[in-house]
Amino acid sequence: MRNFRLDDESGHQEALFSWAAYQLGRMPELEYLHHVPNGGKRDKATATALKRQGVKAGVPDVVLPAVRAGYHGLYIELKAGKNTTTDNQKRWLEYLRQQGYYTAVCYGWQLAAELIERYLLHPEELTQEQKTITMR
Structure with missing residues (x-):
């Protein structure tokens, strides 16, 4: 894997997807792992156009559409450093959890990778808590 700037979330996103590419042989479902590019700095015109196209604030960053353990x-909402979840992000995570998805906030790509591996390869280890988990 190449070196990534890990001082912001975009570097952690790149590292996570680089890791996923290396893991395809073990976990073929990772082909469908994707990032929802709702965040980031944009000029006002671009932000307005994206909003008209359906971009919604708070949607989690990483999605894996693979059924496991009844989910x-x-x-995953991927965070870096001291960033915390916004109220919108918390609302989305809670809604998705109520709809039967496994939801998590992971601080750093390594914890996100560990969760994805556990989700795909060891679903019996998933917590059955009735809330979004946070991994620090």
Whole structure:
């Protein structure tokens, strides 16, 4: 894997997807792992156009549409450093959890990778808590 700037979330996103590419042989479902590019700095015109096209604030960053342990799929809000979840992100995660998805907030790509591996390869280890988990 190449070196990534890990001082912001975009570097952690790149590292996670690089890791996923290396793991396809073990976990072929990772072909469908994807990032929802709702965040980031944009000029006002672009932000307005994206909003008209359906971009919604708070949607989790990473999605894995693979059924495991009774869950419809996995949604991860990936954080870096001291960033915390916004109220919108918390609302989305709670809604998705109520709809039968496994939801998590992971601080750093390594914890997200560990969760994805556990979700795909060891679903019996998933917590059955009735809330979004946070991994620090």
